[in-house]
Amino acid sequence: MKREAIREFFRRLHDADPEPKTELEYASPYQLLVAVVLSAQATDRSVNLATRKLFAAAPTPEAMVSLGEDGVAGHIRTIGLFRNKARNTVALSRLLLERHGGEVPAGREALEALPGVGRKTANVVLNTIFRQPVMAVDTHIFRLANRTGLAPGKDVVAVENALLRRVPKEYLLDAHHWLILHGRYVCxxxxxxxGECCVRDLCLYRDKTA
Incomplete structure (x- = not known):
């Protein structure tokens, strides 16, 4: 996709949704971090259903550590890989207390040092909480970037780097949210x-549907 088309692509997504937001429910940076960790191989809807009760019982790192792995697992057993995620949730909460005074760090290296936090999770937190112009590439964004010709790449890191190069600076801060929502509900x-896509004429996908 050419530069002019990419700019128009994001202009239309912006006009359709000027202030895109994550669909994960949270009341603090810590809760968003936990929600994103829990969302791996799960839908935001299923995570929200689980975290409403989990965060009511343990809204802070201190409370989560006190709740313990079995307590966390009891609240999230409807989510895939819940036992491993419960273990990571308690472990990352403990490390936040030990290393960061219970606060979510604003650096990639510190975030990725936490159990259960990989590059994508770190990028979501850095973008959503700390408003850093980074790109979290999930399966939706990977598919959309390749299918449309927006930023083709063989793996998620290649797509991430291509998007960082190609997305106009004025749209980069919210590009992650626009792309994930478009991939989740339209593409x-x-x-x-x-047939209901606002960027259909710009997209290079050969097998478009009616």
Whole structure:
């Protein structure tokens, strides 16, 4: 996709949703971090259903450590890999207390040193909480970037780097949210809703649907 088309692509996404937000529910940076860790291989809806009760019982790192792995697991057992995620949630909460005074750090290296936190999770937190112009590439964004010709790449890191180069600076801060929502609800995996897509004419996907 050419530069002019990319700029128009994001202009339209911006006009359709000027202030895009994550669909994960949270009341603090810590809660967003936990929610993103829990969202791996799970839907935001299923995570929200679980964290409403989890965060009511343990809204802070101190409370989460006190709740313990079994207590956390009891609240999130409807989410895939819940036992491993419960272990990581308690462990990262403990490290936040030990290393960062219970606060979520604003640096990638410190975030990725926490259990269960990889590059994508760190990018979500850095972008959503600390408003850093980074790009968290999940399966939706990876598919959309390759399918549309926006930023093709063989793996998520290649797509991330391509997006950072190609997205106009004025749109970069919110690009992650626009792309994930567009991939989740319009440019879906099996039956993309091309007929209701606001950037259909800019997209290079050959197999567009009616």
């Amino acid at each position: 879906t995996a099996h039956k993309p809703k091309c």
